Amino acid sequence: MPPPTTSFAENYVEPRLDALFAEIAELTGQRNAIDGRLVEIIAEIDGRGAADGNPLWGATGCRSIESLVAWKAGVTPRNAETMVAVAHRLDELPRLAQGLREGRLSLDRVAVIAERAGAGCDDHYANLVQYATVTQLRTAVKQEPRPDPDRKPEPKRGFSSYDSDGYTTYKIRLPKLEAAKFDAAVASHKDALVADWRRDHDAGDSDDEQAGAQTCEQAPPFPDTVDAFMSLIEAGWDTDVAARPHGARTTVVAHVDLDRHADKPVAALHLGAALTDEERRYLLCDATCEVWFERHGTPIGAGRTTRTISRRLRRALEYRDKSCVVPGCGSTRGLHAHHLVHWENGGATELSNLVLLCPFHHRTHHRGDITLTGPADRLVVIDSDGNPMTGASLARPPTTDPPDVPPCKGPTGERAQWWWYTPFEPKPPPASS
Incomplete structure (x- = not known):
């Protein structure tokens, strides 16, 4: 006031x-x-x-x-x-x-x-x-009346996660049949973990009570449902690695910038967050370690002259391109590695000659609708009319006068009295003869 x-x-x-x-x-x-x-x-x-x-x-x-x-x-x-x-x-x-x-x-x-x-x-x-x-x-x-569907849609499965206080919380939504399969698998792994724990750490039959007490104190915690769930994940992972030998159980990718921190590598999970020194040392005890040398943030020295793109080279592509390189796309799933100069034309399997494309734009390129010319750090994408494609919008300062229209004051915004409102009713579809 x-x-x-x-x-x-x-x-x-x-x-x-x-x-x-x-x-x-x-x-x-x-x-x-x-x-x-x-x-x-x-x-x-x-x-x-x-x-x-x-x-x-x-x-x-x-x-x-x-x-x-x-x-x-x-x-x-x-x-x-x-x-x-x-x-x-x-x-x-x-x-x-x-x-x-x-x-x-x-x-x-x-x-x-x-x-x-x-x-x-x-x-x-x-x-x-x-x-x-x-x-x-x-x-x-x-409020429009909706036609009743002939059959109810199947319930959708759901999977979500969020991070808080250094932990990740997962929420899984499954139909009853799949949930029963999941419960049975977790229960089976839990029974196996409990049996192994009792076999290795149960000292109840020992004559030396003091030794038994020490064994119980030094034993790992009794297996719970979380341990059973992680055992289920690791079993599936091991089966996949056995089927695909090129897969790695755990891979630590250390990106070393030659212009900075040459004496102190910074490790990170592939396409993930940086690791602490303790986490890096823990994973390096039982993991595949890859070290990428960079200059000005760009990986160098990756790849060799072979048509097949190795998993190591694929990681370098994902780290560099992140998504489909065609302007305006931005797809990040199911990307293909593409030779800018094709292998049969003498192109090498090196980072400078490789880019990531989504399946749609990969097919579009090989049909001739778009053209990609390199090297990758100076990539040029040309459409079918010969015009270069860029990620910028077409927005520019106007060159004409604004539309000659009356001012728009917008809706009145008063409270709606819905009990007086008559909803729109679509016409019923014509009866099939």
């Missing part, structure tokens, strides 16, 4: 706030109109209005229209999905699309309808969307 000597006029800021609100409304209307034009462009790229209905983005190297929009517009994948959802239903929602083009409706509000509402809902939501917020529209769409 201002002191009594301060006049009310000196602290009155409402005119300035009104001016700022007016500017927000003007810019919001322009942004809505720009979003409307963007979704029209996206729809055209995806084949809207084409005589053959084929999309135009097939030769860009992107695996989906959403990936293309996220790349070229420089937006998040979720925002790209929102824009594509509206673009796919422009013809089905003409009144909502018109409100977006005129700047009266925001892309987020129209997207709620485009992503979740039933067919034929344009007239129902055309008026509501002008007053309701995004949250209120989501509530309205949830």
Whole structure:
């Protein structure tokens, strides 16, 4: 509260706030109109209005229209999905699309309808969307009656983890049959551990009670369920290593920068966090050790002239590239190691001649849709039209005037009285004859 000597006029800021609100409304209307034009462009790229209905983005190297929009517009994948959802239903929602083009409706509000509402809902939501917020529209769409599925979907399995206080907590969700198999396997390993512990450490039959007491005090803890679970993991791991001899039970990768810390190596699990000195020494007692020499953070001296890419060289590729090297992709799973200069053309199996590609872009390259030229540290990716591909978006300063649309003040935001609201009811599908 201002002191009594301060006049009310000196602290009155409402005119300035009104001016700022007016500017927000003007810019919001322009942004809505720009979003409307963007979704029209996206729809055209995806084949809207084409005589053959084929999309135009097939030769860009992107695996989906959403990936293309996220790349070229420089937006998040979720925002790209929102824009594509509206673009796919422009013809089905003409009144909502018109409100977006005129700047009266925001892309987020129209997207709620485009992503979740039933067919034929344009007239129902055309008026509501002008007053309701995004949250209120989501509530309205949830009230639409949904057809009962013929059969309930199978429950989904789940696996998640989170780190806290130096430990990792796992949460596993399994169907009853698979959970019973898991319980039986853990119980079997626990019984085996308990039997081994009693055989090696049980001193109950010893004549020397003092020696038996010392044996019990020095014995490892009695096996519990966690020990049984780790035994199950190690048994499966050992079986896999036996089937694939190139697999390593435990591998410690020490990255040594020749320009720094040459006398003090820093060890890390492959693609993982750095290890403490104690953890490194513990693992090195029974592990495969690989040392990578680096200069300025880049591995050097990895690989040899052979077509087959060894596990050691594969680790170096994963450490360097992290993901698919094609701009706009970013895939990290199931990557293929690719020779920039093919083996049959004299290309060596060295880091400078190898890159990681996702299966989609690997096939796209060998079909001739994209071209990759090296070496890897100066990689150039060319599309089918001969244009270089970069990871940057197409955003640039505007060269035209902003759209001439009225200001958009947004939804009114009053509390919704849902007991008076009549949900939209999609028309039932036609009966099959």
